[in-house]
Amino acid sequence: MKPFSKINSIVTPFDKANVDTDQIIPKQFLKLITKSGFGKFLFYDWRFDHNGQPKGDFILNDPTYKDSKILITNENFGCGSSREHAVWALKDFGFSVIISPSFADIFYSNCFKNGVLPIILDIKNIKKLLEIRDEVELDLNSQKIIFGNEFINFEIDSHRKIRLLEGLDDIDLTLKEDQKIENFEKNSSIASIFE
Amino acid sequence: MTETLFEKIWNSHIVVEKENEPSLIYIDRHLVHEVTSPQAFDGLRVNHRKVRRPELTVATIDHNVPTTDRSLPMIDETSSTQIKTLEKNCKDFGIKLFGINDPNQGIVHVIGPQLGITLPGSTIVCGDSHTSTQGAFGAFAFGIGTSEVEHTLATQTLWLEKPKTFEILATGKRKNPFAVTSKDIILSIIKKIGTNGGTGHVLEYRGDAISDLSMEQRMTICNMSIEAGSRAGLIAPDEKTFDYINNREYTPKNYDDLVEDWKNNLMSDSNSKFDKRFTIDVEKIEPQVSWGTNPAMVSDVTDKIPTPEEFGQNNEIQIESAKKALAYMDLEPETLITEIPIDRVFIGSCTNARLEDLIDAATIVKGKVINSNVSAMVVPGSQMVKHEAEKLGLDKIFKDANFEWRESGCSMCLGMNPDILKPGERCASTSNRNFEGRQGSGGQTHLVSPVMAAAAAIAGHFVDVRDWS
Numbered sequence: 001m002k003p004f005s006k007i008n009s010i011v012t013p014f015d016k017a018n019v020d021t022d023q024i025i026p027k028q029f030l031k032l033i034t035k036s037g038f039g040k041f042l043f044y045d046w047r048f049d050h051n052g053q054p055k056g057d058f059i060l061n062d063p064t065y066k067d068s069k070i071l072i073t074n075e076n077f078g079c080g081s082s083r084e085h086a087v088w089a090l091k092d093f094g095f096s097v098i099i100s101p102s103f104a105d106i107f108y109s110n111c112f113k114n115g116v117l118p119i120i121l122d123i124k125n126i127k128k129l130l131e132i133r134d135e136v137e138l139d140l141n142s143q144k145i146i147f148g149n150e151f152i153n154f155e156i157d158s159h160r161k162i163r164l165l166e167g168l169d170d171i172d173l174t175l176k177e178d179q180k181i182e183n184f185e186k187n188s189s190i191a192s193i194f195e
Numbered sequence: 196m197t198e199t200l201f202e203k204i205w206n207s208h209i210v211v212e213k214e215n216e217p218s219l220i221y222i223d224r225h226l227v228h229e230v231t232s233p234q235a236f237d238g239l240r241v242n243h244r245k246v247r248r249p250e251l252t253v254a255t256i257d258h259n260v261p262t263t264d265r266s267l268p269m270i271d272e273t274s275s276t277q278i279k280t281l282e283k284n285c286k287d288f289g290i291k292l293f294g295i296n297d298p299n300q301g302i303v304h305v306i307g308p309q310l311g312i313t314l315p316g317s318t319i320v321c322g323d324s325h326t327s328t329q330g331a332f333g334a335f336a337f338g339i340g341t342s343e344v345e346h347t348l349a350t351q352t353l354w355l356e357k358p359k360t361f362e363i364l365a366t367g368k369r370k371n372p373f374a375v376t377s378k379d380i381i382l383s384i385i386k387k388i389g390t391n392g393g394t395g396h397v398l399e400y401r402g403d404a405i406s407d408l409s410m411e412q413r414m415t416i417c418n419m420s421i422e423a424g425s426r427a428g429l430i431a432p433d434e435k436t437f438d439y440i441n442n443r444e445y446t447p448k449n450y451d452d453l454v455e456d457w458k459n460n461l462m463s464d465s466n467s468k469f470d471k472r473f474t475i476d477v478e479k480i481e482p483q484v485s486w487g488t489n490p491a492m493v494s495d496v497t498d499k500i501p502t503p504e505e506f507g508q509n510n511e512i513q514i515e516s517a518k519k520a521l522a523y524m525d526l527e528p529e530t531l532i533t534e535i536p537i538d539r540v541f542i543g544s545c546t547n548a549r550l551e552d553l554i555d556a557a558t559i560v561k562g563k564v565i566n567s568n569v570s571a572m573v574v575p576g577s578q579m580v581k582h583e584a585e586k587l588g589l590d591k592i593f594k595d596a597n598f599e600w601r602e603s604g605c606s607m608c609l610g611m612n613p614d615i616l617k618p619g620e621r622c623a624s625t626s627n628r629n630f631e632g633r634q635g636s637g638g639q640t641h642l643v644s645p646v647m648a649a650a651a652a653i654a655g656h657f658v659d660v661r662d663w664s
Contacts, residue, residue, distance in 0.1 A: 017512045018390055018489050022630040027611045031259070031273035033233035033280050045632045050618070074512060076391040079424065079489075080628060081609075082324040083231065084340035105358075105394055105426045106324060106338055113342035157356070159216045170342070171244070174350045177211050177219060181247075181352055184210045190223045191447040192250035193312055194291060 001115050003167035007096060007138040009069040013130045014059055016073060020080035021107060025089040038085055039092030060093075070138065072099040072129050078107025087114045097138055099145075101126055112160050113170065119145075119154045128152070140165060197464035199360050200431050201397045204335045204461075208318050210352055217354040223317035224334075225347050226303045227254035227290065229281040230611065231322030235345035236284040246288045247351045253312060254285050255293040257302045258611045262574050262601035265295055274612065288348070299444070301577020301603045304328035304545040308414065309579055311443025315432040315457045320347055325545045325627065327420040330429035331413035332436055333461045335397070337427040358426065359470035361396035365404035367478035373555065374661040375480055377412035378547060378625070378644035380404070381419045382483040386493045388473055393425030396471060399463060400430050404477040410439040411549045418546045419627050422490040431462045484532045484657050485629045485642040487520035492629070494532055496647070496659045502528040523631050524639050525619070533657050535641070536568070539622040540652040541634070542598075542645055543574030544608035547625035552645040553584045557592045559649035559663060565597045566655030572599040572614070574606040598652070610635045623651040 029041040047058050054061045071090065077100040078086060087110045090098065098111065099119045111118040117140060121129070129136075129145070129152070137146040140161060145152045163170070174181075198206070211219035232254070239245070246252060259274035261267075269275040278295065285292040293299040299306055304325050307313040315333040320326060324338035343353055363384060369375045385392075398420050405413065413430050420428025437454045440446055447453060481495040487506075494500060503521065505528075507514030521528065526535070542548065542556050553575065565571050573593050575581035581603055584590060590600045607614040608626035616622055616638025625648050629640040643651065650660045 017516055020630045022633050027609050030230050031277050035234050045636055082338040082340055110340035171346055171349050180210050184221050193445050194250055195448055
């Protein structure tokens with residue numbers, strides 16, 4: 001995974017609550033067997049009409065936000081299905097940061113596995129960011145979102161932060177604990193399924 | 196120090212624990228299906244890794260499979276590719292697969308329990324959010340993303356932050372246990388605590404009203420924990436649990452010893468501390484019908500669709516959500532639930548397609564014919580459920596009433612196979628999610644219990660199944 005670096009980008013304001021992963025990537029696009037190529041299907045039913053034409057009033061079709069890397073949204077983002085395809089689609093479309101007052105658990109965890117940073121902010125700060133039209137600077141290292149002369153601090157688990165900043169592979173890290181896993185297995189009473 | 200059931204399972208599965216960091220947790224059972232696994236196997240191949248414990252892993256094909264005649268070639272090439280990919284992956288990595296024509300094929304969360312693979316006190320994962328179903332056996336069972344599928348395949352462990360605990364206490368007795376089902380209990384709970392009420396928490400369902408339920412009814416409750424935002428929900432095992440597991444195809448040989456162990460260890464200690472608590476009296480629960488686009492937008496069958504303001508109660512975000520939901524659902528506030536006409540009925544899914552669900556629905560349907568404006572289908576949760584239902588003659592009851600009787604799979608719960616709603620079609624569904632487009636782009640889903648769905652099929656609109664004769 002590529003290390004997560006500083007981001008300068010405008011913020012795409014997407015003021016919706018309870019956005020579920022069925023909306024982020026509808027099921028008809030879950031049949032690929034690769035991790036790439038999902039961006040064109042992001043929010044498909046909201047972005048395109050029944051003839052496959054872009055809907056003019058949908059925010060992601062607004063050319064202003066074409067190069068935006070930061071999506072700001074409302075509570076309980078990513079609820080529902082565990083499909084990691086939702087994160088692959090957001091990332092492939094260009095988003096590296098999702099900001100929301102709250103995330104669904106599985107989606108939140110899936111983000112970190114793909115170098116996407118989910119940031120939890122309170123409603124007051126969300127409202128502030130929704131109004132900003134200029135570029136902001138997002139610095140994971142100092143945990144700041146900087147705009148003009150102002151900044152907002154955000155919280156993140158230090159363990160997850162290091163993994164993102166260094167682009168570490170989870171499985172490599174776990175395999176360093178191999179001896180402990182083996183010891184656990186020696187003492188575990190769990191039967192194999194096929195005795 | 197007292198511990199909750201969840202804490203006991205967690206503590207007995209810690210491989211590595213560090214202060215203020217996620218813990219490395221051992222996984223006892225890993226279930227795999229065709230949609231969320233191809234990229235995980237790909238990752239193993241690229242990094243020359245193998246599956247650490249293939250004997251703790253099983254796979255089946257459920258999301259994409261057609262539910263019509265399976266001897267015919269599959270029309271959808273991409274589905275076919277995904278299925279063939281899983282077949283190859285299982286062969287290459289030595290994983291047992293219950294394939295399309297296997298008598299044990301079925302929805303992954305239905306076959307785990309019915310084969311005796313799901314065990315109390317164990318940790319169970321699957322790349323599917325409804326893995327929570329299996330918490331009904333007193334297991335810590337939860338859905339994971341594809342990266343975590345790969346991690347589990349490679350290491351048989353996962354890094355997890357310890358979730359908080361949430362007690363859901365269900366008291367009282369249902370007034371009409373045939374008509375008011377466990378689906379109505381869980382929908383009532385989600386209506387009250389909201390779609391993110393359980394986020395970051397493991398739910399433990401407790402109380403007499405839970406003990407009263409059969410194992411299959413308990414699975415319906417735990418299944419929908421994720422619709423309240425909880426990755427996992429669980430119920431302490433009891434005699435019903437142990438009886439259910441006994442003599443299944445893959446029940447462990449040391450079952451008797453295990454039962455002793457489970458009896459002694461798998462319960463929350465008295466006076467356990469939960470981080471959150473919620474109590475519901477099931478005596479007051481009526482049959483439920485969802486009217487919106489998330490599973491908290493639910494009304495009693497005797498009620499009307501609320502106005503967005505009634506639903507939102509001064510919360511701007513909720514009011515706005517309700518407005519959008521009603522526009523999508525093409526419904527007016529203040530409409531009586533029983534006046535909503537329907538076009539389709541789907542009895543199926545990991546929520547409500549086990550044998551008891553089909554028996555109850557058939558009781559409603561027997562000797563009647565579905566409304567001429569409605570098309571209806573029954574999709575058993577597994578081939579084993581289908582076979583057992585046929586032994587009881589349920590297929591005949593449904594077919595005589597003009598229901599379609601299908602092969603098992605996820606089917607129209609999420610419409611990855613050809614079973615989908617057309618735009619504007621309105622469906623009474625026994626599934627778990629009424630999200631926009633879930634059952635087909637532009638389709639309108641109402642979540643109900645199997646008996647409510649069956650009665651709606653015959654009437655052509657929702658009816659209070661307590662009045663059914």
